[in-house]
Amino acid sequence: MRRSIEALFLTLLLLVLCATAGQAQAQIKLQIGSGTSAPAMDTATGASSSPASSNVVTTPRVRAELVALAPQGIEPGKTIDLGLLLDHQPDWHTYWVNPGDSGLPTQLQWQLPPSWDAGEIAWPTPHPIRIGSLVNYGYEGQVLLPVTVQIPSTFSADARDVTVRLHANWLICRVECIPEEGQFSLTIPTHSSTALLADAFAKARAQVPVALQGSSQASVDGETLKLRVSGLPVALQGQSLQVLSESPDTLHHAMEDGKDFQQQWEGADWTAVVPLSANRGQTPDDLPLVLTTNAHTAVDGAIGWRSVAPISGQWQAAAVAQVSHELAAALAKNAQSSAPTPPPASGSLWLAVLGALIGGLILNLMPCVFPILALKVLGFTAHGSQLREQRHAGLAYTAGVVLSFLALGALLLALRSAGQQLGWGFQLQSPLVIAALAALFTVIGLNLAGMFEFGNFVPSSLAGKQAKSPTTNAFLSGVLAVAIASPCTAPFMGASMGLAVSLPAAEALLVFAALGLGMAAPYLLASWIPAVVRWLPRPGAWMDTFRRAMAFPMFATVVWLVWVLGQQSGIDGAATLLALLVLLAALVWSLGLQGRARWGFAVLSLAGSLYLASAMGHNLTTPAPAPGQQASGALWQPWSEQKVSEINASGKPVFVDFTAAWCVTCQYNKRTTLSDSQVLAAFENKQVNLLRADWTRQDPAITQALNLLGRSGVPVYVLYAPGKPPQILSEVLSVKEVVDAVTKL
Template sequence: MDTPASSSSGAGSYVVTTPRVRAELVANAPDGIVPGKSIELGLLIEHQPQWHTYWKNPGDSGLPTQLDWQLPPGWDAAEIAWPTPHPIRIGNLVNYGYEGKVLLPVKVQIPTTFAADSTSATVQLKASWLVCRVECIPEEGSFSLAIPAKSSTGMYAADFAAAHAQEPVALQGESSATVEGSKLQLRISGLPAALQNQSLQVLPESANTLHHAMEAGKDFTQQWDGAVWTATVPLSDARGDTPAELPLVLTTTDRTAAGNAVAWRTVAPISGQWQAAAVAQVSPELAAALAKNAEQQGAAPAAPPAASGSLWLALLGGLVGGLILNLMPCVFPILAIKVLGFAGHGNQLREQRMAGLAYTAGVVLSFLALGGLLLALRATGEQLGWGFQLQSPLVVALLATLFTVIGLNLAGLFEFGHFVPSSLAGKQASNPLTNAFLSGVLAVAIASPCTAPFMGASMGLAISMPAAQALLIFAALGIGMALPYLLASWVPAVVRWLPRPGAWMDTFRRAMAFPMFATVVWLVWVLGQQSGIDGAATLLALLVLLAALIWALTLQGRTRWVLSILLIAGGAYLISATGKNLSNPAPQIASAAQPNARWQPWSAALVAETTAAGRPVFVDFTAAWCVTCQYNKRTTLSNPEVLQAFDGKQVTLLRADWTRQDPAITAALNQLGRSGVPVYVLYAPGKAPVVLSEVLSVQEVVDAVQALPTQG
């Protein structure tokens, strides 16, 4: 019986898919798992067209694929049995790697102590690879595979056989390498007779030994001396010290099999010493290719700190983004009431200025705290982006509760001072700086997810910067948000411009309760997207009980305490009975792909598959808690002119919903140099992705789509 290995419910899956490769952990155990015998494991990589990964010696650039196994006790994994690679020429560079489909097999010895009565064994793998076309992208995956112990696992036997057929065969003849200046004289015997008088390729297994981009007849000559193959090959300009021996793989230029093999391996002892390069430097060709990659990706190199010009632009973007945040419906009431409060202070300029500084400190420190938390979590490996706090349903519920309380306070239902002891209320009144500071903290708590407009590139750049520079950008965002209030507190002309105090101020305050209640409606809707209709209903019921409790606490006498106790008990019962609805994920029925739906759920594999088929793709990276996303969705992306342009170019429309944390979407945003939503990307076959503005206009989308070639 031939039973395929199944995925494990442990950490990871046996398949990892990215826009460039599909990687699968596979096994070949035709006799099951037998103590004292061996099985084969392997990483099967299927590349998208024009993409490649690398051999053990990647050549002039690149990195070899790395496999880190976590096996049952006593299991012993050998090294990768590397199939013979193909030379991949890119300009003046030559790399060694694989295109199409390749299997990297590994022999695993089973110990004699393996329990013969086991039903299965789980193997885990952490793999990393560099995949390149013109640009290069490091990728990794965690794999887990359960292998049946008693039944045959052989559905990939043909792939293992093909991989072994591509392995170099060890030569039995003699080999030698003699140093002559900057060249190496090779002399190799034992090759099959069918190869005589054919041209061979030399693939060194060791990096920084031979010059990879050698040209036949110029710096690389070869000939046959009877059954002995001889060649003169150039040494690498980045060569290190002379090793004792040089492992080589020889193959034909057309990969014609001879003696049931396509390549042959030998280890040639080296006679003489070559002069090592003073410093192993990156070749000019490689440096040019890396610069081209960076230019095409639209990003600065990762290692060095950001250029000062990029940093200043990011700081300016943070400042402008912070200013715009003051127009958000949840922030504007706080700002307006605080500024109008100056009208009641008369000429107390010093108090106004101190309040302005306290509010600014609350805003800036809150943004620094959020930014520092984000950077710290990302440093530990968490795949998070800006706005991560609203990806938690419990945080959304707490914010809805907070804004309900604020709205009821603004509406005049209660005053905070009535719920605290008179001594504390006196301290609050005598210390307005604390109130101003907390107002700044409050404004940031809800405004932070909406920083994407005019800020996407700055936030993406910030997360890739050193921590100190990144925190400067977060501070700039806070300064921009606090700037209107700070200027109003320090410029007397603003106070003189304000209307005189009067009954209108109480009316204005009560009117500002409604933007707060509107924010609560939005937050309940967000929670409904995350936890479904049951979660939204539970939150609404709890908010009603909270409002009733606040009203009860405004009563007098015995009624106040009876009603309050009953309402608290009712709230506790509701939380215990239905509280789990707040954190349960929403049913995924609505996210399933519908054949006739205009917008389909996003996946990196679907983007790669669609563009590989020659069709363009437009991706809307969105979230329910992002106000700008919803505005763009209901205006620009629903505009008939935009939809007609999409249809005319046969653009596939995908929506990446980041309402809840999704590592795959976070990784895709990071690759685009963004750390939050909204992000709008147009993928065209064979071209770099085009990232559009965060605040979309109809003309911008139509122009970008019309620039696409017409589909046949």
């Protein structure tokens, strides 16, 4: 039995470690545009790539997507269109090439195959956005910023597809301004048509100002500029026009027709006297202008007309041409709100360490850790009175736990510094990690149940080496315990983990080490105190019964993991995993047979597994509809930052349940306290709106909200009352705590 368990840890644990490492590597690669599907996020802005595709980045304010138009595929010497499609949330906007009185234009930095040449953004005609006395130029709703890409004649079209990458920066504003960015990657087929968004590109091109064939002139007259433009459509004659300069710091933006801005038609020529900007720079040789109607209605198929007017004369430059005071103030305010938390005082650090230590101790009580602790009980019994081996095993287990927590903490900190937005328990947000853990526990359960002995199909020399290394087994037990236990955020851990991710690296790792030490402490103490061992029964026949009984907690853990994966990938994903586990069990059983039947059944099981993985493996990673978007009844509604603000603005309180399917504490609270009749009655009496933020799969908006609350994992329960700061409740809820908090509203 010991030989089997030890060998299993050395081989099967690699599945979990490789899956977790692969997920982390994919997320790091995304930062340099590798084209993986792992989410990326900017820690200050909440920008995150969609889990389904790295050509999409979402934030609470905008959805950005890298799109392409190649109706004839990619042909040498021809062109294709790329673009950034921005879908703004209500009241939010981004900016034109000249943002106006405040703002910054969107910037695109391309990474294309050799000799591919990307042109400039073909800016659609913007519309003025008035904020108080300011006028900006930009876009609301949905806008596509198209770019023409020239394919060189030397391009070889032998490859089936081509990957293009983009790093985009944009400033998005409502009243406050928030700089955001995203890494995008898009694979375009070489020999087939890419024209799904042909209508969107056609609409964007129709909004690009049309180049005028006539002449334009501009002359400086004191603090104004006199303009004359010819060649405009006949249908425009007699209409009032808006004039926009593509060059910032030239014309005054907040001008009013008939006052400081005067215009008239002289036959087919449009003339105007426009005021110069108070922040104007040096006089350029010419001025690119865009003219449009006040209503932005199409005339002769266009809504804007572009002309470049040579400038005669010189204006006097302003003393300092600078970013507007309004933009500077907005950016400064945003920087303060998104700046890293200052290093805490030493007292706060040691409180965080103490909280992590206590949280680690309590973590041993979580049901997801129980199967691992059961294996350690078997280890204690096997050692009997061999105190030296017990102590070595205790130290090895502690080392495995502490080093694993340090590794997870370092990985989390590294990914965050690279721009990821992750929280504690992120590894169980990957369906592949879930599947690997389910396979691991299935095989361990089959071994404990007596279906097979690992030594029967492993060379005796290898099995012998494993049997002589109980210390290695203890160390791997600690690693596996952390892999399973880390998503279960125990009481006293929430604040410590939230603080840890904002600390300097050395101090943050100290908190993670304290968490690991707290979790390993009971076993470490027991291994060094002989009295604990004397309480255990002597080795005997009961051990075989106990061993087989321990298979059921393993299988129960598999049930939980399949359920978690079902929450992430839907019923098809759960069914696929179950089918693969059945074939895995058949493979393990066949390897324990004798004679030719052993290899016959083994080949059939392996072939079936490979076929199923190739045919249906995609079901494991295909996202199911977010739980918050499914029917959740009239009581609980899906969470969004905007919905919380809207409800509070109407004068009503909001209770938010930050939860995840893989969080056992969350499910316990959901089925007990949050379903209690007294709690529901208190919510109803105070007209509390109930929102559920489901973090089963990585959600950048939820991660950002948790960070703002000083938390890095779930569960988190928050009561938002109008005009009051958020009230965070305990991780393990009680009916009295919730009722008292709601009653005080």
